[in-house]
Amino acid sequence: MQIVDENRAKAERAGLSERQNAVLESALKLLVDGGEKAVTTAGVARAANCSKESLYKWFGDRDGLLSAMISYQAGKVRTVEVGAETLTTDGLRKHLAAFALDLLDVLSGDVSLALNRLAIGQTVGRTAMRGARGSGPTLGRLLEERGRRQIGRRATMLLEAGRKAGLLAFDDADEAYGTLYGLIVTDAHLRMLLGFDPAALKKEFAGRAERAAASFLTLYGVGAMADA
Amino acid sequence: MQIVDENRAKAERAGLSERQNAVLESALKLLVDGGEKAVTTAGVARAANCSKESLYKWFGDRDGLLSAMISYQAGKVRTVEVGAETLTTDGLRKHLAAFALDLLDVLSGDVSLALNRLAIGQTVGRTAMRGARGSGPTLGRLLEERGRRQIGRRATMLLEAGRKAGLLAFDDADEAYGTLYGLIVTDAHLRMLLGFDPAALKKEFAGRAERAAASFLTLYGVGAMADA
DNA sequence: GCCGAACCGTACCGTACGGTACGCATTCGT
DNA sequence: ACGAATGCGTACCGTACGGTACGGTTCGGC
Numbered sequence: 001m002q003i004v005d006e007n008r009a010k011a012e013r014a015g016l017s018e019r020q021n022a023v024l025e026s027a028l029k030l031l032v033d034g035g036e037k038a039v040t041t042a043g044v045a046r047a048a049n050c051s052k053e054s055l056y057k058w059f060g061d062r063d064g065l066l067s068a069m070i071s072y073q074a075g076k077v078r079t080v081e082v083g084a085e086t087l088t089t090d091g092l093r094k095h096l097a098a099f100a101l102d103l104l105d106v107l108s109g110d111v112s113l114a115l116n117r118l119a120i121g122q123t124v125g126r127t128a129m130r131g132a133r134g135s136g137p138t139l140g141r142l143l144e145e146r147g148r149r150q151i152g153r154r155a156t157m158l159l160e161a162g163r164k165a166g167l168l169a170f171d172d173a174d175e176a177y178g179t180l181y182g183l184i185v186t187d188a189h190l191r192m193l194l195g196f197d198p199a200a201l202k203k204e205f206a207g208r209a210e211r212a213a214a215s216f217l218t219l220y221g222v223g224a225m226a227d228a
Numbered sequence: 229m230q231i232v233d234e235n236r237a238k239a240e241r242a243g244l245s246e247r248q249n250a251v252l253e254s255a256l257k258l259l260v261d262g263g264e265k266a267v268t269t270a271g272v273a274r275a276a277n278c279s280k281e282s283l284y285k286w287f288g289d290r291d292g293l294l295s296a297m298i299s300y301q302a303g304k305v306r307t308v309e310v311g312a313e314t315l316t317t318d319g320l321r322k323h324l325a326a327f328a329l330d331l332l333d334v335l336s337g338d339v340s341l342a343l344n345r346l347a348i349g350q351t352v353g354r355t356a357m358r359g360a361r362g363s364g365p366t367l368g369r370l371l372e373e374r375g376r377r378q379i380g381r382r383a384t385m386l387l388e389a390g391r392k393a394g395l396l397a398f399d400d401a402d403e404a405y406g407t408l409y410g411l412i413v414t415d416a417h418l419r420m421l422l423g424f425d426p427a428a429l430k431k432e433f434a435g436r437a438e439r440a441a442a443s444f445l446t447l448y449g450v451g452a453m454a455d456a
Numbered sequence: 457g458c459c460g461a462a463c464c465g466t467a468c469c470g471t472a473c474g475g476t477a478c479g480c481a482t483t484c485g486t
Numbered sequence: 487a488c489g490a491a492t493g494c495g496t497a498c499c500g501t502a503c504g505g506t507a508c509g510g511t512t513c514g515g516c
Binding site: 268269270280281284289290 | 474478
Binding site for chain 1: 502503504505506507508
């Protein structure tokens with residue numbers, strides 16, 4: 001049975017079966033409009049028309065299911081590459097604004113918010129590294145790895161391209177990205193996590209993205225003095 | 229209700245006795261190093277050496293207890309006023325940096341993080357306005373009102389003072405505050421909520437605060453030239 | 457057509473928790 | 487000094503959930 005487990009583990013990493021994906025989709029739906037406590041094993045089984053026994057067979061335990069939900073959803077991020085050659089100042093601004101809009105769209109998504117709430121709710125302040133089972137990393141760590149890191153890579157690429165084109169000036173790309181992130185998101189993410197209706201914020205996303213891009217260029221564009 | 233109760237009267241501003249405050253303190257301690265699921269009625273009662281019956285008498289039900297924890301903790305915010313007259317550019321920068329440092333300190337506090345996790349975990353995506361009991365607003369809304377709004381007022385005051393002194397230029401104070409907030413916090417808050425060790429981030433708080441203040445002045449300072 | 461594997465539906469178990477009830481100690485007002 | 491109120495400790499109840507076991511059913515391989 002170890003062989004079976006190994007095969008399954010590999011399958012989970014490379015992508016689960018259609019049936020399992022459907023189950024995860026159901027679980028995500030439950031999570032989105034019921035919160036974490038709505039994701040009960042019985043509830044998921046009922047919603048997905050599968051048996052609890054299968055759930056435990058596929059995901060080990062409830063934590064495994066939750067982790068699988070995060071990994072599964074994270075597998076949907078698209079990585080848009082940017083043609084690095086023809087970069088003008090205005091083109092860079094547009095790329096920045098587009099990135100900002102995408103970022104805001106991702107963060108304001110129902111599923112994203114629900115998963116972030118889940119991972120945050122799971123987090124414990126004090127040294128939570130209790131590896132009771134093979135749950136591996138914390139859900140929060142998992143979410144950060146698969147979510148933020150991924151989209152951050154795209155931003156870093158864009159910033160590097162801008163620097164190579166002589167349009168941006170910064171020493172630490174991560175720091176610059178942090179600034180960009182802050183200009184774009186401000187506290188919108190936290191407020192949405194706390195229950196603020198995303199629809200109310202979405203209306204100003206476009207303007208916010210434009211302003212963030214412009215501000216970022218003011219701070220890091222060539223001709224501006226970055227450090228004091 | 230004579231002279232002896234003078235001290236208690238101050239504590240009872242929020243309608244809570246000393247005993248109840250002690251209970252809330254115990255509950256907060258439990259929350260901080262055990263997460264939400266550690267805050268059980270029996271656990272709080274045991275930790276605070278009181279009976280469950282008293283808990284229910286004082287707070288109604290578990291939700292009432294959680295709300296009381298948030299309100300109680302929020303009652304500790306101090307509002308530092310800024311002398312609006314003698315404002316130079318450098319003085320403003322220092323005030324901004326001080327505010328940034330305070331904000332980061334607050335957000336990285338154990339209790340603050342635990343309460344934010346609690347409120348976020350309690351939040352449900354879909355129209356969460358189901359008031360089961362007299363709990364009134366959502367915990368998230370409560371936290372936002374009492375926490376962010378409060379410290380935001382202080383920042384807004386500072387910004388208005390800067391504008392009145394002719395050192396800052398902006399149309400919308402809230403928008404400017406949002407930018408300031410983003411520059412200061414970036415994604416540090418979210419990462420800490422997800423479990424990232426605050427101690428690791430605290431080391432760079434000072435530098436981050438300085439940079440945020442400088443960047444803000446670059447964006448909103450008159451003439452837009454930060455350094456001199 | 458048969459066999460085994462996978463799987464569904466359901467019943468079941470142990471536990472943990474929210475909430476209530478009761479008995480007894482302590483305190484406070486009169 | 488005495489009765490009432492407050493509150494502690496504990497036992498108790500109902501429920502809900504995580505996890506397991508079992509019988510019946512479908513499906514693919516031989």
